[in-house]
Amino acid sequence: MRYTAIAFASALALGVPAAVEAQSRYVHANNSAYDTLDPHTVFDVARVATRLNFYDGLYRWVDNPPELIPWLATEHTVSEDGLTWTFTLRDDVAFHDGTMMTAEDVVYSMERMLALASGAGALFQPMLEPGATQAVDEHTVSFTLKEPSAIFASLVPDILVVNSALLKENEVDDDWGQAYLTDNVAGSGSYILQRYDPAIGFIGERNADHFAGWGERYYDEIEFRTVLETNTRIQGLMRGDYQGLDGYLAPDQVKRLRSDEDVQILEEESMRVYHIAMHNGRPPLDDLNFRMAMNHAFDYEGYINAIMQGTVVRNPTIVPGNLWGVPDVAGYEFDLEKAQEYLDAYKAEHGDDIRTLNIGTLAGFAETEQAAALMQNGLAQLGIDVEIASAPWPVISSNMRNPETMPDMVPYWKSTYYADPNNWIGEQYGSRYAPTRNVSDYHNAEVDKRLEEALLTTDQEERDRLYKEAGQIVYDDAAGIWIYNTKWYGPYADSVEGIRFSPVGNGQDMRWAYPAEE
Amino acid sequence: MSLFGRLMRDRAAAIGTLIIGVLVLVAIFAPWLAPYPEDVAAFHLTDRLQPPSAEHWFGTDRMGSDVFSRILFGARITITIAVIAVGVSVAIGVPIGLVAGYYGRFTGGVLMRTSDVFLAVPQIVLAIAIAQTLGPSVENVILALSLTYWPFWARLVYAETRALKGQTFVEAAQALGASDLRVMVLHILPNTLSAIIVRTSIGMGATILTAAALGFLGLGAPPPAPEWGRTISEAREFLPEAWWYAAAPGLAIFLVVMGFNLLGDGLRDVLDPKLRKGR
Numbered sequence: 001m002r003y004t005a006i007a008f009a010s011a012l013a014l015g016v017p018a019a020v021e022a023q024s025r026y027v028h029a030n031n032s033a034y035d036t037l038d039p040h041t042v043f044d045v046a047r048v049a050t051r052l053n054f055y056d057g058l059y060r061w062v063d064n065p066p067e068l069i070p071w072l073a074t075e076h077t078v079s080e081d082g083l084t085w086t087f088t089l090r091d092d093v094a095f096h097d098g099t100m101m102t103a104e105d106v107v108y109s110m111e112r113m114l115a116l117a118s119g120a121g122a123l124f125q126p127m128l129e130p131g132a133t134q135a136v137d138e139h140t141v142s143f144t145l146k147e148p149s150a151i152f153a154s155l156v157p158d159i160l161v162v163n164s165a166l167l168k169e170n171e172v173d174d175d176w177g178q179a180y181l182t183d184n185v186a187g188s189g190s191y192i193l194q195r196y197d198p199a200i201g202f203i204g205e206r207n208a209d210h211f212a213g214w215g216e217r218y219y220d221e222i223e224f225r226t227v228l229e230t231n232t233r234i235q236g237l238m239r240g241d242y243q244g245l246d247g248y249l250a251p252d253q254v255k256r257l258r259s260d261e262d263v264q265i266l267e268e269e270s271m272r273v274y275h276i277a278m279h280n281g282r283p284p285l286d287d288l289n290f291r292m293a294m295n296h297a298f299d300y301e302g303y304i305n306a307i308m309q310g311t312v313v314r315n316p317t318i319v320p321g322n323l324w325g326v327p328d329v330a331g332y333e334f335d336l337e338k339a340q341e342y343l344d345a346y347k348a349e350h351g352d353d354i355r356t357l358n359i360g361t362l363a364g365f366a367e368t369e370q371a372a373a374l375m376q377n378g379l380a381q382l383g384i385d386v387e388i389a390s391a392p393w394p395v396i397s398s399n400m401r402n403p404e405t406m407p408d409m410v411p412y413w414k415s416t417y418y419a420d421p422n423n424w425i426g427e428q429y430g431s432r433y434a435p436t437r438n439v440s441d442y443h444n445a446e447v448d449k450r451l452e453e454a455l456l457t458t459d460q461e462e463r464d465r466l467y468k469e470a471g472q473i474v475y476d477d478a479a480g481i482w483i484y485n486t487k488w489y490g491p492y493a494d495s496v497e498g499i500r501f502s503p504v505g506n507g508q509d510m511r512w513a514y515p516a517e518e
Numbered sequence: 519m520s521l522f523g524r525l526m527r528d529r530a531a532a533i534g535t536l537i538i539g540v541l542v543l544v545a546i547f548a549p550w551l552a553p554y555p556e557d558v559a560a561f562h563l564t565d566r567l568q569p570p571s572a573e574h575w576f577g578t579d580r581m582g583s584d585v586f587s588r589i590l591f592g593a594r595i596t597i598t599i600a601v602i603a604v605g606v607s608v609a610i611g612v613p614i615g616l617v618a619g620y621y622g623r624f625t626g627g628v629l630m631r632t633s634d635v636f637l638a639v640p641q642i643v644l645a646i647a648i649a650q651t652l653g654p655s656v657e658n659v660i661l662a663l664s665l666t667y668w669p670f671w672a673r674l675v676y677a678e679t680r681a682l683k684g685q686t687f688v689e690a691a692q693a694l695g696a697s698d699l700r701v702m703v704l705h706i707l708p709n710t711l712s713a714i715i716v717r718t719s720i721g722m723g724a725t726i727l728t729a730a731a732l733g734f735l736g737l738g739a740p741p742p743a744p745e746w747g748r749t750i751s752e753a754r755e756f757l758p759e760a761w762w763y764a765a766a767p768g769l770a771i772f773l774v775v776m777g778f779n780l781l782g783d784g785l786r787d788v789l790d791p792k793l794r795k796g797r
Contacts, residue, residue, distance in 0.1 A: 229754065
């Protein structure tokens with residue numbers, strides 16, 4: 001109600017005649033909080049909507065399987081040695097305050113990401129030195145990599161460009177405008193920030209002058225609201241308070257939504273691997289026998305067939321089975337006798353005393369609680385005590401990035417940020433991504449060697465082989481507990497059309513969607 | 519007529535006593551009364567979210583465990599928390615009230631202002647803060663409740679002590695040379711007992727409610743303990759389809775809290791003629 005009033009007031013202020021058509025509005029209920037709007041400090045699916053709708057990258061991911069389309073940049077060339085990537089930028093891109101975007105803004109954005117080193121910056125850090133991004137001319141920018149990279153191209157969409165002039169004005173103690181960007185937007189994206197409250201969410205108004213233009217129909221206003229309670233989200237969608245929800249609801253919820261005639265469920269193949277990350281660096285989980293026991297103590301079949309009601313498929317490694325570079329392994333099975341054998345082997349070496357393990361779960365994500373309960377149950381039968389503690393995602397994700405505070409186990413999803421095995425096995429188990437993405441504290445020189453090689457070569461067959469080998473070693477090391485790969489079940493109001501799903505971003509790029517004609 | 523006999527003549531108090539009696543029996547004999555005692559920890563994933571039936575009186579939960587059995591075992595946690603937390607609160611609050619009321623002036627002022635500070639913050643908020651800081655466990659819930667609940671007894675005993683202090687029998691004891699401690703414990707305390715007992719009975723209900731709220735917020739006994747508050751929290755997601763999942767623990771909390779309140783009212787009528795309701 002309040003927001004309608006605001007929209008109305010702003011329409012009046014702009015001198016729009018009162019007789020204009022009703023503004024179309026899309027409200028999305030999100031299952032975790034938008035604690036910051038900064039596009040460079042977070043890099044997760046839960047907060048992807050701010051990045052997609054307020055900011056633009058050099059390229060953009062669309063559709064499924066994900067495909068790159070030119071965006072702020074129109075094209076690029078790569079030098080023969082594979083090190084220098086030169087992008088031609090559009091000359092008609094305006095930031096929300098009217099400033100035109102230039103190559104300097106791209107340079108500032110990349111330097112900012114490298115300096116902050118959280119979010120996507122952690123991915124660029126190993127390949128780019130500060131100062132290696134150059135403005136060749138006003139609309140040409142070049143990146144000189146430390147070494148050739150097979151995945152740089154797939155990361156280009158994550159170079160989200162910020163308005164450097166605006167940020168420099170708002171820098172406090174050389175903080176790269178971090179304080180400012182927490183609750184302000186300095187982008188050129190499809191929507192302009194109207195209102196933001198970390199406790200509530202954000203509202204964006206359509207950027208009519210966006211360089212990419214607009215289709216015939218669109219949403220004038222989008223709101224992403226934080227609604228932690230699953231039931232409130234579901235009922236809100238059924239009542240018409242919300243037009244869309246996160247697309248990875250538990251099957252119990254999807255079933256409920258399907259029975260409502262005002263709700264549609266869009267289905268897409270996706271790549272989102274559910275696994276239990278284990279702290280490989282902390283006893284007793286630093287022992288292979290112990291980790292093997294863990295891997296045999298989880299009831300995969302019960303979880304997939306009963307709790308997920310068969311809506312997902314078993315994925316025996318960290319890399320989604322529908323991608324390439326996946327080793328041919330059967331997957332560990334729930335077998336407590338085998339688990340006991342491994343545990344006995346562990347005890348023979350380290351003694352009978354096993355401390356209580358702790359599992360961190362994500363508040364508001366019942367699937368993580370149920371997986372933790374199942375794990376606890378399996379381990380109880382082996383005589384191992386487990387404590388389960390729940391915390392909101394922003395809290396647990398920051399705990400995970402520090403080996404000191406990372407719980408022994410955390411069930412969660414590894415989603416698609418770019419469609420390359422490095423997104424999964426590289427980031428989860430490669431030393432170069434520890435501890436920001438490799439939260440397991442897993443370090444294996446043999447794995448690292450292959451992952452590094454795969455990043456350098458562009459020979460697809462060779463990369464496939466390297467990832468398969470690395471995957472096999474990680475599997476044999478039982479470095480994590482890998483459970484399933486999911487489908488996306490996007491719940492939307494019947495009135496929503498044009499949702500353009502991509503496993504990267506999960507359909508939250510709202511510029512493509514529009515309300516159905518009455 | 520005996521106290522118990524008088525209590526039983528009051529219909530409300532009789533019902534309250536009956537409920538509390540059943541609760542205590544259930545808590546003690548849960549392993550024998552529960553149809554599936556192993557379901558406190560065991561899962562049967564193929565039987566998830568079954569509606570109430572002859573086999574599962576209150577249906578099954580999201581892990582396929584028998585809700586009825588878990589509720590019975592949950593009574594143990596509830597009773598433990600309520601008895602210990604209220605016991606500790608009484609143990610802290612009563613002496614403080616007694617000393618503050620007896621000595622008055624400076625000592626009394628300091629003690630009572632301290633209790634005012636605790637009372638100024640809503641109990642549930644303070645309990646959440648304490649339990650959150652210490653981490654989720656039954657012990658911490660008990661600690662949080664005890665630390666936030668004692669001022670109620672302190673104030674009560676303080677007021678009673680102030681009133682009794684000027685009475686002739688106290689002055690007589692003092693004139694006979696009785697020590698302060700003797701006067702407080704043997705002469706004043708017994709006269710405040712009925713008020714304490716009434717307050718304690720009603721306090722049990724309030725404590726159970728707060729403990730359930732803490733459990734609901736994930737601060738109570740960690741899983742798999744069949745804590746009532748947390749069961750309701752888990753069940754939210756399956757409402758309204760799996761209504762039994764939330765309704766069963768909700769009903770249990772409702773009955774127990776009502777039981778203690780009815781008993782408290784009844785006790786007040788019996789023990790404290792001054793406050794007896796008119797009829």
